[in-house]
Amino acid sequence: xxxxxSPEIAASEGTVTSGSIDSDLSHSLRRRESAVRDxxxxxxxxxxxxxxxxxxxSTSFMRSDGVTSKEENQSSDxxxxxxxxxxxxxxxxxxxxxxxxxxxxSHAGLFNLCIVVLVAVNSRLIIENLMKYGxxxxxxxxxxxxSLRDWPLLMCCLSxxxxxxxxxxxxxxxxxxxxxxxxxxxxxxxxxxxAVLYPVFVILRCxxxxxxxxxxxxxxxxxxxxxxxYAHTSYDMRAIAKSAEKGGxxxxxxxxxxSLAYFMVAPxxxxxxxxxxxxxxxxxxxxxxxxxxxxFTGLMGFIIEQYINPIVxxxxxxxKGNLLYCLERVLKLSVPNLYVWLCMFYCFFHxxxxxxxxxxxxxxxxxxxxxxxxxxxxxxxxxxxMPVHKWMVRHIYFPSLRNxxxxxxxxxxxxLVSAAFHELCIAVPCHIFKFWAFIGIMFQxxxxxITNFLQNKFRNSMVGNMIFWLxxxxxxxxxxxxxxxxxxxxxKGKTE
Numbered sequence: 001x002x003x004x005x006s007p008e009i010a011a012s013e014g015t016v017t018s019g020s021i022d023s024d025l026s027h028s029l030r031r032r033e034s035a036v037r038d039x040x041x042x043x044x045x046x047x048x049x050x051x052x053x054x055x056x057x058s059t060s061f062m063r064s065d066g067v068t069s070k071e072e073n074q075s076s077d078x079x080x081x082x083x084x085x086x087x088x089x090x091x092x093x094x095x096x097x098x099x100x101x102x103x104x105x106s107h108a109g110l111f112n113l114c115i116v117v118l119v120a121v122n123s124r125l126i127i128e129n130l131m132k133y134g135x136x137x138x139x140x141x142x143x144x145x146x147s148l149r150d151w152p153l154l155m156c157c158l159s160x161x162x163x164x165x166x167x168x169x170x171x172x173x174x175x176x177x178x179x180x181x182x183x184x185x186x187x188x189x190x191x192x193x194x195a196v197l198y199p200v201f202v203i204l205r206c207x208x209x210x211x212x213x214x215x216x217x218x219x220x221x222x223x224x225x226x227x228x229x230y231a232h233t234s235y236d237m238r239a240i241a242k243s244a245e246k247g248g249x250x251x252x253x254x255x256x257x258x259s260l261a262y263f264m265v266a267p268x269x270x271x272x273x274x275x276x277x278x279x280x281x282x283x284x285x286x287x288x289x290x291x292x293x294x295x296f297t298g299l300m301g302f303i304i305e306q307y308i309n310p311i312v313x314x315x316x317x318x319x320k321g322n323l324l325y326c327l328e329r330v331l332k333l334s335v336p337n338l339y340v341w342l343c344m345f346y347c348f349f350h351x352x353x354x355x356x357x358x359x360x361x362x363x364x365x366x367x368x369x370x371x372x373x374x375x376x377x378x379x380x381x382x383x384x385x386m387p388v389h390k391w392m393v394r395h396i397y398f399p400s401l402r403n404x405x406x407x408x409x410x411x412x413x414x415x416l417v418s419a420a421f422h423e424l425c426i427a428v429p430c431h432i433f434k435f436w437a438f439i440g441i442m443f444q445x446x447x448x449x450i451t452n453f454l455q456n457k458f459r460n461s462m463v464g465n466m467i468f469w470l471x472x473x474x475x476x477x478x479x480x481x482x483x484x485x486x487x488x489x490x491x492k493g494k495t496e
Contacts, residue, residue: 129306137305150212156202157216160223163195164264167227171234171255181238188231196224196424203428210488213429221421225391226264229271232395266362267353269391276363286358293351300343307336312485326482333478341477349385375464376451377444377472392417415445426484436483440476447471 094101167188174184199220203213237253259273266275311333345368353367371384382389392414400410419441426437455464 136310137302150208152202152206153208153212153216156199157219160219163191163223163227164260167191167230168257168260174238175255192224192227195227196220200428210429214425217425217428221425225269229269229391229395230260233271266360267356269387270394278361278363281358281361286355289351289355293347296343296347300340303336303340308333312482329482330475330478333481334474337478337481338473373465374468376455377447377468378452380468412445415442430484430488432484432487434487436480440480
């Protein structure tokens with residue numbers, strides 16, 4: 001059907017041919033396509049030019065009395081371009097939630113919906129819990145009358161700076177060549193070993209609260225890691241200086257107490273003479289982070305006292321009771337345990353380490369990476385705790401490779417060191433040496449192999465990520481909590 005005084009648009013079996021389009025329409029299409037092709041990326045993110053005929057701007061249809069010439073041109077384009085006979089479907093496109101396009105879309109709206117639903121559901125559960133059980137929070141689990149007897153632990157913690165000072169004196173003697181290299185190594189081994197065994201001895205001799213003992217052991221392990229890095233780095237600098245001396249170059253190196261003092265309080269485990277520094281301290285930012293730290297620490301305490309403690313009290317030992325009952329307790333414990341673990345990560349690795357870095361103007365603040373997207377267990381361990389990862393790579397992994405140790409054995413050695421310190425930080429404060437933490441960390445080695453195999457087999461990041469969350473957070477951590485809780489309660493029952 002022809003339309004008089006208008007461009008002719010002919011359609012044959014639903015197909016538009018270029019020869020049947022009027023010159024005015026062709027000119028309009030070419031002009032609009034060339035104006036937009038270079039500046040409009042495709043919404044799917046594949047870099048293709050967007051067909052301007054697929055877009056209808058609403059402003060082109062709403063004209064006012066004061067329209068400009070540009071708006072008149074746009075309205076003219078609409079008259080000639082968006083005719084009823086022009087095809088509305090020109091390209092093969094996928095639905096946004098299809099398997100081929102789902103990862104090319106932004107899911108910010110769905111993420112916001114999940115947050116709103118999560119807050120609403122958990123708020124209802126909190127209200128229901130308070131109405132049913134009342135206020136269950138008590139301070140006795142954290143601090144009791146025996147906490148006043150924990151002053152030896154406090155004195156031990158305050159005396160830990162003696163070990164870095166002694167290590168500095170050893171390096172000064174080595175710089176003056178008053179002692180030989182084997183003696184330097186031997187003295188550093190004695191200092192680092194004593195820095196760990198001394199707190200262990202104090203905790204085991206005192207019937208202290210678990211929280212006090214865990215805090216002291218955490219500080220002791222940090223001091224040990226820093227002292228090893230200081231000794232290893234100084235040893236390497238001496239080796240470089242000796243090599244330069246043989247080559248006739250500058251053989252001097254620096255042993256700075258100021259650098260060591262800054263290193264011992266800085267949020268890093270790897271020693272170096274200088275660090276990247278920020279120009280100033282943002283005091284208002286620090287105050288805001290402290291407020292967040294207080295809020296999330298209180299939230300952790302609330303979840304532990306109101307949810308986790310009642311669940312574990314009403315449970316049986318996971319290795320002695322009914323298997324189905326144990327599985328039910330583990331799954332019930334997994335959600336509040338996951339919340340506590342995420343809050344702990346946010347409080348320590350994001351809030352506390354950033355506060356410390358800001359106060360010390362420490363510039364490198366990559367304390368973690370996006371470990372929540374880890375496709376394998378190996379990726380998770382590389383990304384979730386960057387200070388320890390950098391220490392392991394610098395002082396365990398690459399030194400092992402340089403000494404001819406195979407890569408797989410070097411990884412196992414790194415996991416052995418990590419497992420030993422996890423066991424120290426948990427078993428010593430609890431006065432329980434059943435090696436649950438050690439076994440849990442070493443169990444990561446076969447999980448690394450399994451998740452790497454599945455990742456290579458399916459080539460799908462979702463599979464490995466879901467397996468990581470399932471084994472690590474849903475099953476593994478709640479099982480360790482139940483094991484240590486029941487062993488701790490059994491020990492207290494025997495002592496009483």
